[in-house]
Amino acid sequence: MKAETILKDHLLKIIDLNDEQFSYVFSHFKPMSFKKGQAIIAEGDKVSCEYFVTAGCLKSFYINDDLKMFILQFAMPGWWASDYNALYNGIKATIGVDCITDAEVLCLSNADREKLCSELHAVEHFFRWRTNKGYVAAQKRLLSFMNNDAKHRYEELLNTYPQLYNIVSKQLIAAYLGVSRETLSRLYHG
Amino acid sequence: MKAETILKDHLLKIIDLNDEQFSYVFSHFKPMSFKKGQAIIAEGDKVSCEYFVTAGCLKSFYINDDLKMFILQFAMPGWWASDYNALYNGIKATIGVDCITDAEVLCLSNADREKLCSELHAVEHFFRWRTNKGYVAAQKRLLSFMNNDAKHRYEELLNTYPQLYNIVSKQLIAAYLGVSRETLSRLYHG
DNA sequence: CGTTTTATGTGATCTACATCAAATTTTAAC
DNA sequence: GTTAAAATTTGATGTAGATCACATAAAACG
Numbered sequence: 001m002k003a004e005t006i007l008k009d010h011l012l013k014i015i016d017l018n019d020e021q022f023s024y025v026f027s028h029f030k031p032m033s034f035k036k037g038q039a040i041i042a043e044g045d046k047v048s049c050e051y052f053v054t055a056g057c058l059k060s061f062y063i064n065d066d067l068k069m070f071i072l073q074f075a076m077p078g079w080w081a082s083d084y085n086a087l088y089n090g091i092k093a094t095i096g097v098d099c100i101t102d103a104e105v106l107c108l109s110n111a112d113r114e115k116l117c118s119e120l121h122a123v124e125h126f127f128r129w130r131t132n133k134g135y136v137a138a139q140k141r142l143l144s145f146m147n148n149d150a151k152h153r154y155e156e157l158l159n160t161y162p163q164l165y166n167i168v169s170k171q172l173i174a175a176y177l178g179v180s181r182e183t184l185s186r187l188y189h190g
Numbered sequence: 191m192k193a194e195t196i197l198k199d200h201l202l203k204i205i206d207l208n209d210e211q212f213s214y215v216f217s218h219f220k221p222m223s224f225k226k227g228q229a230i231i232a233e234g235d236k237v238s239c240e241y242f243v244t245a246g247c248l249k250s251f252y253i254n255d256d257l258k259m260f261i262l263q264f265a266m267p268g269w270w271a272s273d274y275n276a277l278y279n280g281i282k283a284t285i286g287v288d289c290i291t292d293a294e295v296l297c298l299s300n301a302d303r304e305k306l307c308s309e310l311h312a313v314e315h316f317f318r319w320r321t322n323k324g325y326v327a328a329q330k331r332l333l334s335f336m337n338n339d340a341k342h343r344y345e346e347l348l349n350t351y352p353q354l355y356n357i358v359s360k361q362l363i364a365a366y367l368g369v370s371r372e373t374l375s376r377l378y379h380g
Numbered sequence: 381c382g383t384t385t386t387a388t389g390t391g392a393t394c395t396a397c398a399t400c401a402a403a404t405t406t407t408a409a410c
Numbered sequence: 411g412t413t414a415a416a417a418t419t420t421g422a423t424g425t426a427g428a429t430c431a432c433a434t435a436a437a438a439c440g
Contacts, residue, residue, distance in 0.1 A: 003400095014225055059358065062333050062337070064337050068337075070336045071335060072329060072332070072333070072339060075417070076328075083328045084322070084325065084326055084329070085329070085330070088322055088326065093299070117315065117318070118311075120387065121308075121311045121314065123313055124311065124314050124318060125307065125308075125314055127318055128307070128314060128317055128318035131318060131321040131322050131325050132274070132278055132321050134325050135274065135321050135324050135325045135328060136275045136278065138325060138328035138329055138332060139262060139274070140275070141326055141332060142262070142328060142331060142332050142335065143260060143262070143363050145332065145336075145368070146260045146335075146368040147252070147254050147258075147260060147333050149427090150426080150427075165317070169386095169388090170387075170388065171387065171388085173384095178336040178428075179426095179427070179428085180427075180428055181388075181389095182388090182389080182390085182427090182428080182429080182430095183385085183428075184425055185388065185389055185390080185426085186389085186390080186427090189389065189390080190389080190390065190391090206415090296426080300394095306418075339396070339397090340396080340397075359416095359417065359418090360418065361416095361417065361418085363385055369396095369397070369398085370397075370398055370399075371417085371418075371419095372397090372399080372420085373398075374399080375395085375418060375419055375420080376397095376419085377422085379418095379419065379420080380419080380420065380421090
């Protein structure tokens with residue numbers, strides 16, 4: 001499906017925009033293509049955009065001092081990704097975003113998002129709705145971390161995002177669950 | 191300080207509202223007083239409001255099947271609390287909110303928030319800003335959970351919210367950190 | 381293809397933290 | 411102020427999951 005259509009469907013599920021308004025909104029998004037493994041945001045970068053995925057799969061992640069990686073989010077078509085802390089607060093990236101598969105994204109700058117939000121009340125409403133969703137999801141994941149063991153969290157992940165199983169390596173699943181790859185392997189074998 | 195003033199300062203830090211607009215917004219908030227230990231939201235309740243704290247300290251928490259409690263958030267004056275999953279999705283509460291100390295809050299219904307957001311673009315902007323903040327904070331806490339041990343998270347909490355140390359029992363700190371009270375005790379003694 | 385990375389699986393050992401149990405200190409209630 | 415209740419500390423023991431080391435399997439790539 002066309003990137004434009006994916007974005008339009010995504011927005012119109014939540015807000016009303018006529019064709020002219022949508023075209024205007026869309027004109028602020030810049031289509032970009034990336035190859036598997038390519039970085040979209042690297043640690044230390046100035047972060048000026050967020051990315052709406054229209055094809056492929058991204059991950060956003062943190063790498064600690066021991067070079068251990070933790071995955072914050074997988075992003076499939078219809079999802080957004082960025083280092084939001086850096087983006088909102090104008091600081092350098094501590095979170096990376098890169099491509100698990102070849103990917104197509106629509107890039108929206110922070111400045112253009114704010115411009116669109118102030119020009120079109122509906123767009124502001126959309127982004128409030130989106131962050132509300134994200135906030136509730138982050139809280140659920142936090143609770144799952146505190147409450148459940150690795151096996152439980154693994155099953156939860158596969159139930160919530162069955163598509164991931166085929167696309168994403170076990171290592172990355174482990175980095176999302178916050179366990180070592182060895183432990184994840186032992187959850188279903190030995 | 192007056193509850194009205196606390197809310198006004200809080201809003202005006204982010205958006206512009208003239209006196210008439212603020213009065214109109216404020217007219218939708220219902221002041222309420224609670225005693226230490228009182229529940230504001232109990233598990234299974236229908237959740238129709240969120241609460242802006244103007245005095246005292248609340249906690250929002252989840253209790254699992256083994257009756258173990260996990261604290262999502264402490265709420266001091268200038269903070270908001272509710273079961274947002276329940277509030278936004280019109281489902282029953284799985285998160286409780288109650289009072290660590292005697293407390294004063296301003297209660298805003300979901301319906302009134304949505305009404306104010308649609309009537310006043312600036313209010314919608316405020317709530318988008320607020321949830322953005324919350325989302326980034328939740329992500330940081332998630333990373334801290336994956337990356338840091340209990341001692342590190344304890345020090346992080348005290349650095350971020352030094353006020354809590356005097357108000358909140360060690361048990362509750364432990365429930366926020368996601369460790370047992372025994373482990374927390376051993377972090378600074380034995 | 382074959383060769384070289386890169387991902388996965390499995391055993392052995394180690395560690396942070398949980399759990400259970402009981403002593404002690406602090407806070408609340410009458 | 412005395413008693414009851416709750417919070418905190420401390421010890422002993424158990425366990426999920428980390429880490430290290432190496433074997434195997436599967437991609438990637440010339």
